[in-house]
Amino acid sequence: xxxxxxxxxxxxxxxxxxxxxxxxxxxxxxxxxxxxxxxxxxxxxxxxxxxxxxxxxxxxxxxxxxxxxxxxxxxxxxxxxxxxxxxxxxxxxxxxxxxxxxxxxxxxxxxxxxxxxxxxxxxxxxxxxxxxxxxxxxxxxxxxxxxxxxxxxxxxxxxxxxxxxxxxxxxxxxxxxxxxxxxxxxxxxxxxxxxxxxxxxxxxxxxxxxxxxxxxxxxxxxxxxxxxxxxxxxxxxxxxxxxxxxxxxxxxxxxxxxxxxxxxxxxxxxxxxxxxxxxxxxxxxxxxxxxxxxxxxxxxxxxxxxxxxxxxxxxxxxxxxxxxxxxxxxxxxxxxxxxxxxxxxxxxxxxxxxxxxxxxxxxxxxxxxxxxxxxxxxxxxxxxxxxxxxxxxxxxxxxxxxxxxxxxxxxxxxxxxxxxxxxxxxxxxxxxxxxxxxxxxxxxxxxxxxxxxxxxxxxxxxxxxxxxxxxxxxxxxxxxxxxxxxxxxxxxxxxxxxxxxxxxxxxxxxxxxxxxxxxxxxxxxxxxxxxxxxxxxxxxxxxxxxxxxxxxxxxxxxxxxxxxxxxxxxxxxxxxxxxxxxxxxxxxxxxxxxxxxxxxxxxxxxxxxxxxxxxxxxxxxxxxxxxxxxxxxxxxxxxxxxxxxxxxxxxxxxxxxxxxxxxxxxxxxxxxxxxxxxxxxxxxxxxxxxxxxxxxxxxxxxxxxxxxxxxxxxxxxxxxxxxxxx
Amino acid sequence: xxxxxxxxxxxxxxxxxxxxxxxxxxxxxxxxxxxxxxxxxxxxxxxxxxxxxxxxxxxxxxxxxxxxxxxxxxxxxxxxxxxxxxxxxxxxxxxxxxxxxxxxxxxxxxxxxxxxxxxxxxxxxxxxxxxxxxxxxxxxxxxx
Numbered sequence: 001x002x003x004x005x006x007x008x009x010x011x012x013x014x015x016x017x018x019x020x021x022x023x024x025x026x027x028x029x030x031x032x033x034x035x036x037x038x039x040x041x042x043x044x045x046x047x048x049x050x051x052x053x054x055x056x057x058x059x060x061x062x063x064x065x066x067x068x069x070x071x072x073x074x075x076x077x078x079x080x081x082x083x084x085x086x087x088x089x090x091x092x093x094x095x096x097x098x099x100x101x102x103x104x105x106x107x108x109x110x111x112x113x114x115x116x117x118x119x120x121x122x123x124x125x126x127x128x129x130x131x132x133x134x135x136x137x138x139x140x141x142x143x144x145x146x147x148x149x150x151x152x153x154x155x156x157x158x159x160x161x162x163x164x165x166x167x168x169x170x171x172x173x174x175x176x177x178x179x180x181x182x183x184x185x186x187x188x189x190x191x192x193x194x195x196x197x198x199x200x201x202x203x204x205x206x207x208x209x210x211x212x213x214x215x216x217x218x219x220x221x222x223x224x225x226x227x228x229x230x231x232x233x234x235x236x237x238x239x240x241x242x243x244x245x246x247x248x249x250x251x252x253x254x255x256x257x258x259x260x261x262x263x264x265x266x267x268x269x270x271x272x273x274x275x276x277x278x279x280x281x282x283x284x285x286x287x288x289x290x291x292x293x294x295x296x297x298x299x300x301x302x303x304x305x306x307x308x309x310x311x312x313x314x315x316x317x318x319x320x321x322x323x324x325x326x327x328x329x330x331x332x333x334x335x336x337x338x339x340x341x342x343x344x345x346x347x348x349x350x351x352x353x354x355x356x357x358x359x360x361x362x363x364x365x366x367x368x369x370x371x372x373x374x375x376x377x378x379x380x381x382x383x384x385x386x387x388x389x390x391x392x393x394x395x396x397x398x399x400x401x402x403x404x405x406x407x408x409x410x411x412x413x414x415x416x417x418x419x420x421x422x423x424x425x426x427x428x429x430x431x432x433x434x435x436x437x438x439x440x441x442x443x444x445x446x447x448x449x450x451x452x453x454x455x456x457x458x459x460x461x462x463x464x465x466x467x468x469x470x471x472x473x474x475x476x477x478x479x480x481x482x483x484x485x486x487x488x489x490x491x492x493x494x495x496x497x498x499x500x501x502x503x504x505x506x507x508x509x510x511x512x513x514x515x516x517x518x519x520x521x522x523x524x525x526x527x528x529x530x531x532x533x534x535x536x537x538x539x540x541x542x543x544x545x546x547x548x549x550x551x552x553x554x555x556x557x558x559x560x561x562x563x564x565x566x567x568x569x570x571x572x573x574x575x576x577x578x579x580x581x582x583x584x585x586x587x588x589x590x591x592x593x594x595x596x597x598x599x600x601x602x603x604x605x606x607x608x609x610x611x612x613x614x615x616x617x618x619x620x621x622x623x624x625x626x627x628x629x630x631x632x633x634x635x636x637x638x639x640x641x642x643x644x645x646x647x648x649x650x651x652x653x654x655x656x657x658x659x660x661x662x663x664x665x666x667x668x669x670x671x672x673x674x675x676x677x678x679x680x681x682x683x684x685x686x687x688x689x690x691x692x693x694x695x696x697x698x699x700x701x702x703x704x705x706x707x708x709x710x711x712x713x714x715x716x717x718x719x720x721x722x723x724x725x726x
Numbered sequence: 727x728x729x730x731x732x733x734x735x736x737x738x739x740x741x742x743x744x745x746x747x748x749x750x751x752x753x754x755x756x757x758x759x760x761x762x763x764x765x766x767x768x769x770x771x772x773x774x775x776x777x778x779x780x781x782x783x784x785x786x787x788x789x790x791x792x793x794x795x796x797x798x799x800x801x802x803x804x805x806x807x808x809x810x811x812x813x814x815x816x817x818x819x820x821x822x823x824x825x826x827x828x829x830x831x832x833x834x835x836x837x838x839x840x841x842x843x844x845x846x847x848x849x850x851x852x853x854x855x856x857x858x859x860x861x862x863x864x865x866x867x868x869x870x
Contacts, residue, residue, distance in 0.1 A: 497791075500820050503843050504744045510845040511751070539843055 043095035048706040061277035065267035097295040112249035125282040129240035130165035145171035152199035153192035161207025165242035196526035208238035246290030409436040426452040491549040506535035544672035564591035570605035583622035612641035640700040646692040737783035741852040752852030768795025805834040
């Protein structure tokens with residue numbers, strides 16, 4: 001990526017300079033000092049002052065880019081634009097598409113030489129559309145036709161996105177504006193939205209993006225406003241109710257020298273989104289002329305100027321009335337389009353690539369910057385600047401390490417030579433690591449960092465660094481560590497502080513029983529037995545709970561282990577119980593290598609096999625089959641038995657803490673074994689399930705462990721192997 | 727040490743009176759001549775060891791969880807003092823926490839015993855402690 005940027009940044013000024021050099025042209029209107037004057041008319045759509053402020057930087061930019069021309073900015077109201085076009089005292093004009101169509105209807109103009117690309121919340125938009133907004137609770141307003149007879153707030157009927165686009169959609173639904181509804185012109189888009197929220201209007205016509213802006217800034221709760229006639233426009237970032245129309249055109253009057261037109265177009269195309277003029281104007285730049293026919297169709301269909309004078313006008317009529325004009329227009333347009341095409345062939349591919357690249361960089365949530373071989377920053381994206389609190393000028397051309405990577409997380413100096421970015425520049429290897437950057441304000445910014453080398457020659461070589469803010473992740477990890485520590489503390493309290501008094505109860509009851517000897521009442525001795533039994537069970541439960549809470553804390557580290565060896569070890573531990581029950585345990589198939597904590601995995605097998613042996617049907621020697629098979633991305637282990645089975649209605653309780661399915665007299669236990677199994681399996685990234693056809697029909701416990709792709713640790717074994725028998 | 731030398735002195739450091747009583751019962755049942763001194767925590771135990779005229783114990787039975795000064799802190803204190811470092815310490819506690827076991831041995835404990843829950847087993851354990859330390863083990867001679 002770095003090399004593309006570097007190449008482009010070198011290529012652009014050179015190509016522009018070349019273009020300018022070959023295009024030194026005669027003046028358009030001689031100014032006093034001899035430089036040709038180019039009068040740039042702009043419609044004062046934001047009022048004169050604000051519009052001038054917005055376009056001043058663009059005029060300055062054109063002055064810089066076209067040194068032999070003196071660009072004079074003329075901010076004019078609608079009538080002024082029309083007048084000045086009529087008397088030929090403007091050279092280049094930009095205004096909204098309606099005005100362009102209207103003006104074009106009054107006198108010959110050249111075709112559009114460039115179309116504005118708006119920057120809307122950092123996104124490039126060369127088309128606009130409208131939204132028809134109503135309050136979501138208005139169930140009576142669902143279709144365009146429902147707006148008949150209603151009150152509609154619109155910024156003005158001159159706006160495309162704020163009136164005309166919607167009017168066309170309504171017209172197609174049989175509602176002709178302004179006759180069939182009350183249209184209130186409120187001046188601003190925001191005022192129109194507010195009118196709906198205040199109940200003063202039934203619907204608002206606003207341009208695309210306004211609703212998104214209100215929702216994002218919290219001015220209106222998402223879902224409170226709804227669009228009528230919402231259209232799906234793939235790739236368009238805003239919700240719209242209408243078809244889309246091109247953005248503002250820039251066009252030249254016919255008296256302007258064609259080569260000047262071409263140079264202005266070249267300068268406009270070369271305007272980069274990050275150029276101060278573009279930033280100040282809040283625009284993304286200019287692109288090749290859009291097709292303004294839809295705007296014309298819109299005006300014609302709505303019978304708006306210039307199509308308001310001949311009610312039955314058709315394209316044939318139009319041709320008859322305006323044939324000469326249109327021919328001139330078409331010819332001029334061809335010239336302009338031809339010039340543009342030549343330019344675009346030259347600029348097109350790189351520009352498209354750069355445009356895509358810029359859009360990508362701007363839209364990324366991660367920070368991205370490039371460094372050259374010296375570690376000096378060559379570019380940086382907005383997200384990175386936002387996270388670091390620097391401006392582009394403070395970073396580009398400066399040493400990134402010295403600027404925001406100068407200290408280690410503990411605040412000690414971070415030597416240049418140890419910086420991962422520096423090391424990648426030296427050895428050309430990619431790196432990924434966690435680091436701390438330092439914001440301009442001095443605050444630390446924990447990040448995950450990735451450095452990719454850019455191989456190339458000269459200035460192209462360097463590295464690209466991407467980083468993501470992980471402070472929230474860090475905070476969550478800290479919280480988790482704290483919460484685990486709390487749990488450990490709790491386990492300790494349970495084990496010690498609760499067991500201590502319990503020991504007293506059982507010890508002294510026992511001593512009492514001893515001192516009573518045989519002399520006491522039988523029932524007294526029986527009661528004491530109950531007390532001691534209860535205390536003993538409670539102690540077992542406390543121990544179990546402690547054990548449960550320790551899963552994952554006291555475990556051995558994760559390593560690649562032969563799963564067969566784990567099962568074998570569990571069986572060895574259980575051999576007394578297996579022998580006592582006369583159980584037969586078999587292991588089938590080839591067993592894989594898994595990534596696990598040894599003592600926990602053994603514990604898992606031990607609990608499951610132990611259960612299979614313990615919950616045996618009376619009179620049947622237990623038969624336990626262990627098997628494993630690959631499933632998607634994991635190994636599924638099964639421990640199947642011929643025991644007492646489980647009522648499927650009980651499956652839900654099975655893996656919970658202290659849930660016992662049987663009366664204590666039948667099967668001893670605290671009801672924690674399967675809960676521990678589940679905790680172990682989940683900690684290893686697997687799941688555990690149970691199958692049983694019901695009580696008395698045996699059961700099968702299945703759990704998965706992720707397949708980490710490790711090579712089998714053991715040679716294949718025989719298909720069936722008798723592990724233990726009575 | 728032989729049974730005719732009756733003055734085997736044990737210092738029991740235990741904050742729980744009921745547990746201290748169990749130890750006492752166990753020694754009484756063993757019918758051995760043991761001088762058992764009981765203090766309630768580490769602070770009292772240090773005072774006992776430093777008090778002029780108090781008998782120097784041959785063995786210390788130490789609980790871990792106590793107010794004021796815990797058993798581990800007490801271990802630090804006496805093992806760091808050359809005058810008391812030679813006295814064997816048997817940790818007698820309800821905690822079976824791995825960390826406690828490791829720490830206790832690291833700080834110089836001679837044994838670590840988790841108190842059995844069953845009173846018969848508890849008494850049996852006390853008898854074994856006594857038998858081991860009084861009759862089997864050779865301890866450093868008491869200083870002048």
